[in-house]
Amino acid sequence: MRLNVSVKAGLSLAAAMSALLIPAAGSASATSGSATASATSVAAASGSGGSVSVAAAASFDSKCRSHSRTYVLKKYYRQVPVGPPTFYTLRCGTKTWGWKHIKLRHGWNSTMDRKIAAAIGTGSPNGRGGYSTYLNQCPRVEKFRTILGTPGGNNDLLTAYKVDQPAVAGVAAC
Incomplete structure (x- = not known):
């Protein structure tokens, strides 16, 4: 019980600190850098899934503002039958490929990240040069x-998105 009270106190303190650290939206000091730092510190303090994404x-x-389009943001791993796992990279990219494309066209959050990891990690080849669930x-x-x-490499993630359609037309009936 004592630990539970301590956690609640820590979360309350994090919420109070966030109110002090995040400037009002209309204020001159409301810059993306300070809001980002505050969101990161609150996410680290609270440990909540939504804030972390x-x-x-x-x-x-x-990272993408300060690095080139070929900068590797994350690696996704796929276990192969023999040997070490292969990995596929998520690069900053552009508006037509990579993380910037996914964020712009399909949205980026922790759910998208998990779905990409699942599709690459355990999904089936989709015939389009990738993997699907x-x-x-x-x-x-x-x-x-x-x-x-x-354009950055063959093992780079071009795009990822939700699909609701039969896998292949003309598939044998079950």
């Missing part, structure tokens, strides 16, 4: 798709 997106934004039904319905291969 906001902080990760802000962190990726800042499917609903467990017959006929199979694709629910999430990744496509690999960018």
Whole structure:
């Protein structure tokens, strides 16, 4: 019980500090850098899943502002039958490929990150140069798709998005 009270006190303190650290939206001191730092510190203090995804997106934004389009933000791993796992990279990219494209066209949050990891890690090849996850039904319905291969490299994530359609037209009946 004592630990639970301590955690609640820490969360209350984090919420109070965030109110002091984050300037009002209309104020002259409301810059993206200070808001990002505050969101990151609050996320670290609170340990909440929602805040962390906001902080990760802000962190990726800042990294991509200060690095080139080929900068590697994250690696996703796929276990192969023999040998070490292969990895696929998420690079900053541009508005047509990579993280910037995914954020702009499909949205970026912790759920998108998890779906990409699941599709690459355990998904089935989709015939489009990537991996997909499917609903467990017959006929199979694709629910999430990744496509690999960018100007930065063949093992780079081009895009990732939600799909709701049968896997292949003309598939044999179940």
